[in-house]
Amino acid sequence: xxxxxxxxxxxxxxxxxxxxxxxxxxxxxxxxxxxxxxxxxxxxxxxxxxxxxxxxxxxxxxxxxxxxxxxxxxxxxxxxxxxxxxxxxxxxxxxxxxxxxxxxxxxxxxxxxxxxxxxxxxxxxxxxxxxxxxxxxxxxxxxxxxxxxxxxxxxxxxxxxxxxxxxxxxxxxxxxxxxxxxxxxxxxxxxxxxxxxxxxxxxxxxxxxxxxxxxxxxxxxxxxxxxxxxxxxxxxxxxxxxxxxxxxxxxxxx
Numbered sequence: 001x002x003x004x005x006x007x008x009x010x011x012x013x014x015x016x017x018x019x020x021x022x023x024x025x026x027x028x029x030x031x032x033x034x035x036x037x038x039x040x041x042x043x044x045x046x047x048x049x050x051x052x053x054x055x056x057x058x059x060x061x062x063x064x065x066x067x068x069x070x071x072x073x074x075x076x077x078x079x080x081x082x083x084x085x086x087x088x089x090x091x092x093x094x095x096x097x098x099x100x101x102x103x104x105x106x107x108x109x110x111x112x113x114x115x116x117x118x119x120x121x122x123x124x125x126x127x128x129x130x131x132x133x134x135x136x137x138x139x140x141x142x143x144x145x146x147x148x149x150x151x152x153x154x155x156x157x158x159x160x161x162x163x164x165x166x167x168x169x170x171x172x173x174x175x176x177x178x179x180x181x182x183x184x185x186x187x188x189x190x191x192x193x194x195x196x197x198x199x200x201x202x203x204x205x206x207x208x209x210x211x212x213x214x215x216x217x218x219x220x221x222x223x224x225x226x227x228x229x230x231x232x233x234x235x236x237x238x239x240x241x242x243x244x245x246x247x248x249x250x251x252x253x254x
Contacts, residue, residue, distance in 0.1 A: 006030045007090040008132065008234060009077065010179040011064055014043035017144070020227030021094055026050040026057065028231045030130040033080060033090065035062035035097065054114040056084055064097045064123035065115065070130045080136055091139045092234040093131050095124045095166075098144065102155035102200065113158055120162035125169060141235045142171050145245065147190035163188075167245055167254050174243030189207035190249020192221040216251025220242030225250070 003029055008025045012018040013034025021031045023046070032050055036043035036059055043059035050057035058080050062073050072240045081087045098120055103112055124143060145167050148160040170186040179186060191211040194240055201208050213221045232238055 004095060005085065005087075006091035006092065006234070007033065007081070007085060009033045009035075010094040011035045011062065011069075011089055011127070012037070014039040014046060014059070017189065017192065017223050017226050018094075018096040019046050020223040021096060021230040022046055022057070022227075024227035025092070025094075025234060026053050026055045028235060029055070030092065030231070030234065031056040031085065033058050033060060035060050035064075037061070037063050037097070049166055058084060062097070064127060067118065067123060067126050068196060070071065070127055072170060074130050074134065074197060078133075081107070083132070089134050089136045091101060091136050093135060093139070093141045093232075094145045094230055095128065095141070100159065100200070105157045108158050114162040116158045116162050120159065121165045121169075124166060128173065130176075136184065139183075140238075141173060141177070141182060141184040142230050142233050143167075143184070143186045145170075145186045145188040145242070147188050147247055147249045147252055149188060150247065162209040170245070171243045178242065182235075183239065185238075185241060185243070186245045187226070187229055187233070188222055188245055188247040188249070189226050190215070190247065192223065192226065194223050199200055203218040214253055215249065216254055219250065221250055 008030050010018055013022040016037035019061050022034045025032055034043060034046060047057040047059050060076055063069065066144045081090060116149060128141060145163040146160060148156045149164045149167060167186050170184050173184040191201055208220055226248055
C-alpha cells in the first residue's frame with residue numbers, strides 16, 4: 001500500500017451532513033471508514049458510491065451514546081485498517097454523529113439531558129480519546145458544533161450547551177495534540193435543510209423563509225454546503241489552522 005494514502009473516520013456518515021462529508025473526502029482522494037447507528041442499508045449505499053469513485057470505504061455500526069462499546073469499536077477499526085488497507089492507523093477523525101430535538105427549557109428531562117450529553121459531548125470526548133492511539137501524527141480532527149452556540153434559538157438549550165462544551169474541548173485538544181502535529185478544529189453549521197431533527201426546516205416553510213431572510217446569502221444551507229469544508233480542513237492546505245471555530249451558516253444573524 002502507498003503510505004501516502006489518507007484514511008478518514010466519519011461518524012454518522014450514512015446520511016445528511018456526514019454522507020456529504022464522506023463523499024467530499026473521497027473526491028479529494030481520501031478513503032473512508034464511516035459509521036452508522038441503525039441505517040445500515042443507507043451506509044452501504046454511501047460505501048458503494050465512494051467505491052464507484054475508485055476509493056476504498058467501509059461502514060461500521062456505532063452508537064456514539066454507548067461509551068462502553070468504544071473499546072470494541074476501535075478493535076474493529078484496527079482490524080478493518082489491517083484487512084482493507086494493510087495499515088495500522090488512520091489520519092482524520094470527523095466527529096459528526098448527532099441527534100436533534102427542539103425542547104423548551106422548562107420541559108427538558110434528565111433523560112433528555114443525559115442523551116444529548118452522551119451523544120454530543122461525552123461520546124465525542126471519549127471516542128476521540130480512544131481513537132488517538134491509532135491516529136497518525138500530522139492528522140486532523142474535525143468536531144461538529146452548531147450556529148446555535150453563537151445565536152440563541154428557543155428549544156435548543158440542551159443541544160447548544162453540549163456543542164458549547166465541544167467548542168471548548170476543541171481548543172484544549174488543539175493545544176494538547178499540537179506536539180503530534182494533529183490539528184483540531186470545530187465546524188459550526190447554521191440552519192441546514194436535511195432530515196436532521198425530524199426535518200424541522202424542510203417541513204416548515206414559514207421557519208425556512210424566516211431563516212433565509214435572516215441569512216446574508218438569502219437561503220438556508222444544504223448538506224452540499226458543508227462537506228467540502230471538512231475536506232478542506234483535512235487537506236494539506238489547512239495544516240496551519242488549528243483550535244479554530246469555523247461557522248458555515250451563510251451569514252446568519254449577523
